[in-house]
Amino acid sequence: MKIYWYIFVYTFLFMLLGWGLEVVSTQVHEQVHVAIFNNDNISSTVKINWITGAGVTIPNSSEYHLYCGERCKYSNSLNEIVSYNVSLIAFTILMAVYLIGIVLLLYAELKNQEQYQIIEEGELPCSVQTNL
Helix, strand or coil, X not given: CHHHHHHHHHHHHHXXXXXXXXXXXXXXHHHHHXXXXXXXXXXXXXXXXXXXXXXXXXXXXXXXXXXXXXXXXXXXXXXXXXXXXXXXXXXXXXXXHHHHHHHHHHHHHHHHHHHHHHHHCCCCCCCCCCCC
């Protein structure tokens, strides 16, 4: 029964870590948009939903149409391409670490149960046996 609590706590912590990763990556992604717009003298505002991790950068419409040229649009597109893929790779690595941890927890529990089964059958582990 104890293993279920370990798995529950482990899963809960990884859920928090995944949520934190999503929120931080969204914040960084949107701040890059703000920096790109600032380079072209375009004011912008950032809105982030802290529960879902969704975010959007809203540039000033009149400044955007006046100042945002090909370089500005290309930079924003490049930010979309790079940051979403980096976030996906980071999330994939996080999930791989999570699954490896679950497998290790289950393996440790299996070995622990085998140890108890040996003791219950009257056979002591090698380190505990004595020659009487």
